[in-house]
Amino acid sequence: xxxxxxxxxxxxxxxxxxxxxxxxxxxxxxxxxxxxxxxxxxxxxxxxxxxxxxxxxxxxxxxxxxxxxxxxxxxxxxxxxxxxxxxxxxxxxxxxxxxxxxxxxxxxxxxxxxxxxxxxxxxxxxxxxxxxxxxxxxxxxxxxxxxxxxxxxxxxxxxxxxxxxxxxxxxxxxxxxxxxxxxxxxxxxxxxxxxxxxxxxxxxxxxxxxxxxxxxxxxxxxxxxxxxxxxxxxxxxxxx
Amino acid sequence: xxxxxxxxxxxxxxxxxxxxxxxxxxxxxxxxxxxxxxxxxxxxxxxxxxxxxxxxxxxxxxxxxxxxxxxxxxxxxxxxxxxxxxxxxxxxxxxxxxxxxxxxxxxxxxxxxxxxxxxxxxxxxxxxxxxxxxxxxxxxxxxxxxxxxxxxxxxxxxxxxxxxxxxxxxxxxxxxxxxxxxxxxxxxxxxxxxxxxxxxxxxxxxxxxxxxxxxxxxxxxxxxxxxxxxxxxxxxxxxxxxxxxxxxxxxxxxxxxxxxxxxxxxxxxxxxxxxxxxxxxxxxxxxxxxxxxxxxxxxxxxxxxxxxxxxxxxxxxxxxxxxxxxxxxxxxxxxxxxxxxxxxxxxxxxxxxxxxxxxxxxxxxxxxxxxxxxxxxxxxxxxxxxxxxxxxxxxxxxxxxxxxxxxxxxxxxxxxxxxxxxxxxxxxxxxxxxxxxxx
Amino acid sequence: xxxxxxxxxxxxxxxxxxxxxxxxxxxxxxxxxxxxxxxxxxxxxxxxxxxxxxxxxxxxxxxxxxxxxxxxxxxxxxxxxxxxxxxxxxxxxxxxxxxxxxxxxxxxxxxxxxxxxxxxxxxxxxxxxxxxxxxxxxxxxxxxxxxxxxxxxxxxxxxxxxxxxxx
Numbered sequence: 001x002x003x004x005x006x007x008x009x010x011x012x013x014x015x016x017x018x019x020x021x022x023x024x025x026x027x028x029x030x031x032x033x034x035x036x037x038x039x040x041x042x043x044x045x046x047x048x049x050x051x052x053x054x055x056x057x058x059x060x061x062x063x064x065x066x067x068x069x070x071x072x073x074x075x076x077x078x079x080x081x082x083x084x085x086x087x088x089x090x091x092x093x094x095x096x097x098x099x100x101x102x103x104x105x106x107x108x109x110x111x112x113x114x115x116x117x118x119x120x121x122x123x124x125x126x127x128x129x130x131x132x133x134x135x136x137x138x139x140x141x142x143x144x145x146x147x148x149x150x151x152x153x154x155x156x157x158x159x160x161x162x163x164x165x166x167x168x169x170x171x172x173x174x175x176x177x178x179x180x181x182x183x184x185x186x187x188x189x190x191x192x193x194x195x196x197x198x199x200x201x202x203x204x205x206x207x208x209x210x211x212x213x214x215x216x217x218x219x220x221x222x223x224x225x226x227x228x229x230x231x232x233x234x235x236x237x238x239x240x
Numbered sequence: 241x242x243x244x245x246x247x248x249x250x251x252x253x254x255x256x257x258x259x260x261x262x263x264x265x266x267x268x269x270x271x272x273x274x275x276x277x278x279x280x281x282x283x284x285x286x287x288x289x290x291x292x293x294x295x296x297x298x299x300x301x302x303x304x305x306x307x308x309x310x311x312x313x314x315x316x317x318x319x320x321x322x323x324x325x326x327x328x329x330x331x332x333x334x335x336x337x338x339x340x341x342x343x344x345x346x347x348x349x350x351x352x353x354x355x356x357x358x359x360x361x362x363x364x365x366x367x368x369x370x371x372x373x374x375x376x377x378x379x380x381x382x383x384x385x386x387x388x389x390x391x392x393x394x395x396x397x398x399x400x401x402x403x404x405x406x407x408x409x410x411x412x413x414x415x416x417x418x419x420x421x422x423x424x425x426x427x428x429x430x431x432x433x434x435x436x437x438x439x440x441x442x443x444x445x446x447x448x449x450x451x452x453x454x455x456x457x458x459x460x461x462x463x464x465x466x467x468x469x470x471x472x473x474x475x476x477x478x479x480x481x482x483x484x485x486x487x488x489x490x491x492x493x494x495x496x497x498x499x500x501x502x503x504x505x506x507x508x509x510x511x512x513x514x515x516x517x518x519x520x521x522x523x524x525x526x527x528x529x530x531x532x533x534x535x536x537x538x539x540x541x542x543x544x545x546x547x548x549x550x551x552x553x554x555x556x557x558x559x560x561x562x563x564x565x566x567x568x569x570x571x572x573x574x575x576x577x578x579x580x581x582x583x584x585x586x587x588x589x590x591x592x593x594x595x596x597x598x599x600x601x602x603x604x605x606x607x608x609x610x611x612x613x614x615x616x617x618x619x620x621x622x623x624x625x626x627x628x629x630x631x632x633x634x635x636x637x638x639x640x641x642x643x644x645x646x647x648x649x650x651x652x653x654x655x656x657x658x659x660x661x662x663x664x665x666x667x668x669x670x671x672x673x674x675x676x677x678x679x
Numbered sequence: 680x681x682x683x684x685x686x687x688x689x690x691x692x693x694x695x696x697x698x699x700x701x702x703x704x705x706x707x708x709x710x711x712x713x714x715x716x717x718x719x720x721x722x723x724x725x726x727x728x729x730x731x732x733x734x735x736x737x738x739x740x741x742x743x744x745x746x747x748x749x750x751x752x753x754x755x756x757x758x759x760x761x762x763x764x765x766x767x768x769x770x771x772x773x774x775x776x777x778x779x780x781x782x783x784x785x786x787x788x789x790x791x792x793x794x795x796x797x798x799x800x801x802x803x804x805x806x807x808x809x810x811x812x813x814x815x816x817x818x819x820x821x822x823x824x825x826x827x828x829x830x831x832x833x834x835x836x837x838x839x840x841x842x843x844x845x846x
Contacts, residue, residue, distance in 0.1 A: 053300030053632040062629040079627065086762030088477050091770070093760070094372045094389040096381060100759040112379065114371050115294070115364015116389055117304035121622065122476040126302045126630035130364065132295030154293035155364030224626060227477060230762075254812060374752060382752035386763055391773040398781040405788045417714065435797045438807045444716040445726040446795035453734050453787045461780045468773055668715045 282646020315355030737786020
């Protein structure tokens with residue numbers, strides 16, 4: 001059985017990144033989805049492929065309907081990689097392509113991936129997406145690739161990284177200035193682009209950070225927490 | 241031989257069993273050609289998949305495993321025909337096993353060779369499959385030994401090695417006998433492979449010891465291999481896959497389908513190689529009884545698997561259960577129950593109906609049923625993920641179907657070649673008189 | 680020098696073996712050649728075998744080596760996955776099990792090749808009798824001085840043919 005001592009080496013590290021999503025604020029505008037695509041060079045699927053279930057999003061907005069037509073209420077839930085502390089996707093990978101990095105991020109190393117699909121099958125949130133073909137972008141979108149993010153070849157699995165390139169950039173500039181990373185300094189693309197400010201990102205190790213305070217809110221829930229995956233994404237939802 | 245009439249039976253046996261090696265009819269050539277072309281077509285389909293990517297399959301998110309994994313489990317299951325059945329019969333010293341064992345052991349080896357390909361075929365980047373093997377490499381890292389897929393690799397490599405040796409050992413004396421005649425290239429092949437076997441009592445004694453030990457070890461390996469295959473599913477937390485029962489359930493299913501394959505092969509050999517005096521009704525009768533037992537066992541396991549899900553009424557598991565029993569897959573589910581349980585039990589359980597023909601019919605049903613069982617384990621779970629928003633459908637593409645067909649052709653092809661190169665019944669084991677009669 | 684005698688019945692062969700052993704020959708000097716295995720009662724032509732010990736030794740060796748290697752590899756490049764410990768017998772027990780079995784299989788196979796004499800250099804002097812279906816040949820290694828008496832024994836016990844080879 002896993003013991004606490006060996007598992008949470010990330011406790012000793014300066015940061016433990018996490019996110020809070022306020023479902024009561026989310027309007028379902030999907031700006032986060034678009035921002036994620038632009039930031040992370042995610043290949044764009046075409047209508048035929050999308051109809052076959054090959055849409056490629058690292059972040060999707062699930063819709064939940066309540067009531068009967070015409071009296072319908074819609075609730076939205078942005079679902080991204082939950083960066084589980086005890087991620088079911090990790091131990092099943094035979095080539096260590098997905099593992100737990102020291103800052104608690106569940107990372108995917110594209111160059112190691114051989115495409116066994118086991119991680120994706122074992123992800124209860126279905127947030128991993130696969131490159132069915134070599135990636136393609138409709139003209140002229142291939143001209144706006146983010147130079148900080150590698151392009152993934154066909155045949156490898158990929159998923160949300162919490163915009164690790166942005167985390168690294170902030171950490172490096174903080175190191176260079178010999179100062180701690182300020183709360184709110186790291187902003188993944190989805191957080192930055194959310195007009196309703198429903199998403200908050202920060203360091204869960206810092207008890208005073210906004211994300212830590214919100215995570216202790218009475219409305220806080222985690223998605224499928226009962227599976228024991230220990231997700232680092234917290235949803236705020238008014239109990240009804 | 242004529243001057244020793246008392247030896248004639250053995251001489252005839254030898255002649256009968258060696259004859260197929262030197263004569264190939266037009267039917268044989270026709271079947272070999274057709275199977276070879278189908279294998280080529282399968283390779284071409286795989287080529288298309290390697291060139292374009294896994295997008296040419298019907299897979300999607302969240303149905304990441306499809307026909308390839310179904311075929312993988314199916315073929316590994318078929319491989320249990322041989323080694324397991326032949327090992328059990330050898331250990332219990334069942335005399336009737338003698339004409340059956342080699343036919344069964346050959347199935348094992350070929351089914352493993354084919355089944356072992358599927359984990360490679362289904363990879364996103366199949367050309368890097370060797371990254372699962374621990375060797376000092378430029379990536380400066382080792383594979384993840386906690387992954388069930390690495391367990392699989394080790395288990396299947398062990399099984400292939402074990403069953404190849406298990407098939408090879410009793411072939412040595414036969415090849416030594418064959419080394420005396422036949423065409424020059426065959427003479428060379430047989431004498432090389434028989435390692436200079438002279439037939440001394442020391443050699444026989446060592447062979448007997450080795451066969452006994454290997455029979456025990458191969459039993460332990462065979463059971464563990466299919467358990468590990470089952471654990472590929474059980475170790476995950478997907479609804480209905482995460483079942484403690486999958487290990488034994490898969491082993492039972494594997495032996496079940498293996499017996500089906502063996503009965504079909506035996507009937508075909510009897511017909512085409514004119515082995516009516518060797519593979520007699522008694523063999524089919526005994527195999528039918530074995531299959532009947534496995535059919536009942538399979539039903540028992542399927543029953544306990546599903547009734548616990550139904551009674552427990554856990555929503556996610558019930559989603560999969562509903563898909564199987566009354567949803568999109570209901571037709572196939574109930575077909576499976578009919579061909580795996582109703583038909584075998586009727587045809588083989590009622591003594592009047594039991595014959596070689598009905599055994600073959602039931603066996604074909606069982607093969608179809610066991611393939612469906614694997615499909616119904618893999619796909620319905622994946623199309624109903626835990627978050628309803630990710631729900632999807634799956635239908636295999638022509639590439640997947642072509643590769644599946646090609647593996648069946650490959651099995652037939654390998655078997656036809658084997659039956660022409662080596663005596664399909666162990667000649668030295670098939671003594672003119674069975675021990676019971678001698679006593 | 681070698682004597683070769685051909686027999687048609689197992690009883691006659693057993694009688695010959697007992698007579699020769701009574702005359703002071705050991706199982707090492709005797710070899711029976713046949714196209715199918717002949718089972719002798721205990722005490723007639725015993726062949727000692729260490730194969731099961733070899734199998735156990737092979738199993739323990741490969742299993743231990745593999746387990747040590749997994750332990751080494753996991754610590755050599757420490758990656759945490761899914762909150763699991765770096766090394767755990769639970770998570771790698773299958774590998775230990777399978778390699779143990781593989782060790783047993785390989786040891787058995789190589790021990791078979793060794794013990795049967797197939798990969799050992801044989802005595803180039805020793806003739807290998809030609810055997811036919813259901814005929815059994817007995818090869819006796821003996822001093823040329825005693826050859827005559829042994830041939831006599833072989834004939835008496837029912838040998839169809841006897842032959843002398845070598846010096």
